[in-house]
Amino acid sequence: MLAKVLIFVLATTPLARARTIIVHPNDSIQAAIDAAPAGATIRVEPGVYQEPGTPRALTVTKDRIRLIGAAQPGRPVVLAASAGQTEGIWVSPDDSLAPADVELPPCGVSGRRLQGFELRGFTVQGFGDIGVYLTCVDAFRITRDVVTDNGRYAIFPVRSSRGRITRTMTARTRSDACLYTGQDERIIVDDNQASDCEIGLQIENSRHVRFTRNTASRNTVGMVVDVIDGRQVKVESDNVVTNNVLSDNNRTNTAPPGYETSKLPPGIGLVMDGPDDTFVARNQITGNAFVGMTLVDFCIGEPGGVCAAGLDIDPNPDGNRVVQNRFQGNATDVIYIPAGGQRNCFARNEPTDLKVAGSMLPACRGRGGR
Numbered sequence: 515m516l517a518k519v520l521i522f523v524l525a526t527t528p529l530a531r532a533r534t535i536i537v538h539p540n541d542s543i544q545a546a547i548d549a550a551p552a553g554a555t556i557r558v559e560p561g562v563y564q565e566p567g568t569p570r571a572l573t574v575t576k577d578r579i580r581l582i583g584a585a586q587p588g589r590p591v592v593l594a595a596s597a598g599q600t601e602g603i604w605v606s607p608d609d610s611l612a613p614a615d616v617e618l619p620p621c622g623v624s625g626r627r628l629q630g631f632e633l634r635g636f637t638v639q640g641f642g643d644i645g646v647y648l649t650c651v652d653a654f655r656i657t658r659d660v661v662t663d664n665g666r667y668a669i670f671p672v673r674s675s676r677g678r679i680t681r682t683m684t685a686r687t688r689s690d691a692c693l694y695t696g697q698d699e700r701i702i703v704d705d706n707q708a709s710d711c712e713i714g715l716q717i718e719n720s721r722h723v724r725f726t727r728n729t730a731s732r733n734t735v736g737m738v739v740d741v742i743d744g745r746q747v748k749v750e751s752d753n754v755v756t757n758n759v760l761s762d763n764n765r766t767n768t769a770p771p772g773y774e775t776s777k778l779p780p781g782i783g784l785v786m787d788g789p790d791d792t793f794v795a796r797n798q799i800t801g802n803a804f805v806g807m808t809l810v811d812f813c814i815g816e817p818g819g820v821c822a823a824g825l826d827i828d829p830n831p832d833g834n835r836v837v838q839n840r841f842q843g844n845a846t847d848v849i850y851i852p853a854g855g856q857r858n859c860f861a862r863n864e865p866t867d868l869k870v871a872g873s874m875l876p877a878c879r880g881r882g883g884r
Contacts, residue, residue: 539563543593544572547579555580558636560589566596571641574605577628583635583659590660595640602638602664605631605648613649617696621650622673622746629653639663644670645684652676659683661692668692668711673746675699679706687711689769689776692733695723697747703728710765712775713738715758717789719747724754734767734780736760736802740787741812743827751790755797760784762801779804783844788812791833798840799847805871806844809834811853831855835878838862846871 533554535546539561546556556579565571571593574581581603583591593602604611607626610619621627628651637660638645645664648654654677661668661684668684668691671677675698684692684706692708695701698720706728708714714730715737717723730736737760741750760783769776778785781804786792788811799806812829813821821829832855841847841863851872852858859878868875 537563543581544568547572547574547576547581550576550579552576553578553630555582557582557584558591559584560586560591562592562594564594564596566599569599570601570604571595571599572603573611574603574631575608575611575628578630579605580632581634581636582632583637585635585637590637591635592637592639595642599641600643600665601647602641602645602661603633603636603647605646605651605654607650610649616644616647616649616670617672618746619649619673622697626650627652631655632657634658636660637662641665643667646670648672648674648677650674654678655680657681662686666690667694668708670694670696671698671701672696673698674701676701678702678704681705683707685709685711687713689773691716691738692730693728694718695720697745698723702726709733712765712767712769712778714760714763716740717750717753717755718742719745719750721749721752724756725758726754726756727758729759729761730763731759731761732765733763734765734775734782735778735785736763736783736799738785738787739789739792740785741789741827741829743812743822743825748827749790750788751792753789753792755784755792755794757796759798760800760802760806761798764801764803781805781845783807786810786831786834788827788829788831789834790828790831793835793837794839795835795837796839798842799844800841801843803845805849806841806847807836807839808849808851809836809858810849810851810872811855814851814853829853831858833857834859836860836863837878838864840864841868844869848872848875850875 784807861878
């Protein structure tokens with residue numbers, strides 16, 4: 515059935531016009547996206563929407579599209595998976611619609627970019643792989659959404675920049691992260707919740723990413739800050755982790771055997787695996803049955819504990835500062851095995867007599883303990 519789409523034309527300047535497209539229950543959101551010009555707002559009324567017949571429910575390849583769910587109390591805007599669908603919302607340049615690996619998108623090599631995207635007020639649930647996937651998108655915003663019960667990732671921006679994910683609830687991934695930033699630049703992730711996932715929060719091979727005021731609880735691992743080999747971006751540096759709650763992350767590992775996260779031991783608040791120049795401050799790291807946080811080199815932190823020949827990253831954690839964090843109720847507070855890492859330091863964490871395994875914690879000097 516053809517979508518019944520009501521289009522309002524809103525004048526913005528004498529020379530420019532912006533469109534708002536209203537999607538009613540039983541209409542197709544994808545049909546509205548296809549009909550929309552770049553810069554359009556697509557406003558979706560409350561209801562449950564499915565888009566059967568394709569591997570992903572919604573695909574956006576145009577600049578500055580805004581998907582706005584007009585949710586009301588007790589009346590959400592739900593994008594639900596149809597049989598066999600792997601992704602819920604896919605946003606990318608048109609050269610990256612079928613990558614062999616979602617972490618190695620063609621646009622990351624070609625340089626193709628999308629400018630602007632917003633997702634607000636949606637519930638995205640039940641997809642086999644990823645709830646919301648963005649690649650090579652600049653200036654995006656994901657706010658006040660609910661993304662749950664997806665197989666691998668809830669929200670997954672990769673090779674993207676100048677974005678923000680805020681006031682969103684994510685839950686119940688089986689094999690990887692609720693909120694993931696990978697190979698990204700200048701992303702803010704704030705005031706979100708992540709629970710019952712394999713990993714609650716993650717920063718991987720990214721620079722100038724800030725995670726603040728998030729809560730990660732009841733996951734297998736609360737948060738991971740790591741560098742990994744075999745990616746287009748080879749560094750993990752200059753990121754900030756502040757004022758988060760990483761509590762009670764003791765969920766059984768549910769990743770399939772052989773999957774890269776399948777060897778993660780439950781009960782870790784924060785894993786820091788080979789990053790550089792990370793500022794970790796004022797976090798509450800509590801109730802984790804194995805360890806509050808680890809700061810280790812890649813060769814130890816990677817499942818299996820060995821580095822392959824021809825490693826294309828620096829495996830050593832350098833210049834990380836861990837300051838004014840509260841550790842409570844963890845079996846061990848800190849595992850510190852930096853191997854060849856240098857300039858890491860700890861200052862004014864509580865309690866003063868942290869339970870530490872591995873090397874003695876080096877103190878911060880000068881501005882390192884800000």
